Amino acid sequence: MFAVENGLLGDPRLQAISDAIRVIPHFPKTGIMFQDITTLLLDPVAFKHVVDIFVDRYKHMNISLVAGVEARGFIFGPPIALAIGAKFIPLRKPGKLPGRVISEEYELEYGNDRLEMSTEAVKSHERALVIDDLVATGGTLSASINLLERAGAEVVECACVVGLPKFKGHCKLKGKPLYVLVEPTQLDEITF
């Protein structure tokens, strides 16, 4: 579900957010139009809009835990967690988290990768939000949902700044709703 489909149609903040994202063609490989959010982070007003919109949505949903996917989920997750008084849990590439972890495999275009979470981070029945910068295949978010559910949390929603248009409507990932702010920026809208 996109923000424009859920009460924010015409909200100028969404255009500002979209305008602040830079497209890098053919990164990391030919054919991929990479959505670079680092230019959004260079615009303190637009960055704050992202956080404000997510905080407004989640502050009354009794979310006790925000899980952010390494590494760009680490940029958006903590400000949201801080504003709504929730814990922040980093979901990381293998070998980075100390102590006991659980891990979940997910598919890449070629081969697999793994995502890890600390076993001690989650108590049973916590209400969780998963955050990442962008959703494409949904593989990473699905792995994140699996990790949190295995630890006993209830995933309330997944939230991303950018999402492919296929996630319009009541699209769900592993039965969980998905909330997205903007569609990918197109090449003729490059901003610097």
Add this chain to the structure above:
Amino acid sequence: MSGNKEEEDPRINGIKTRIRVVPDFPKKGIMFQDITTVLLDPKAFKDTIDLFVERYRNKNISVVAGIEARGFLFGPPIALAIGAKFVPLRKPKKLPGETIFEEYELEYGNDRLEMHVGAVEAGDRALVVDDLIATGGTLCAAIKLLERVGAEVVECACVIELPELQGRQRLKGKPLCMLVEYR
């Protein structure tokens, strides 16, 4: 005031008690300072950010540079609160646009830190943020990157310092602000 531990503030002890020390990670002999347990305590996490924001909000900082990946946890909340840009300093090949890099030494071999061209401009006043300072190698590389594009590095900010490794001496004369020492 520069390079001072925030000794008097009662919030510091609450943060210190939330840091988990994990022995022999990532290898034998290292007492790993795990800040993820601070993030599990919303008050301790908020106090950490508040302490830095209180220090920097009136210093005209225009850019906060955070070192991948744990600097991404602390840098953006500080940047948002003080109205500064946030610039991620990343491992090689992660940033999609044109980059500049600075090499730094590891125990065995070297690594590189990259920054996007155009993200930081001459005259920007910069704060560098990471979770911990050990030898200072990564922070020194960050300072060099920022200075190469003409920014002024005002200070480095870390939650934890390992003072025995003397990283403070390797910051090209820049001051360090840290909250918790581990000896």
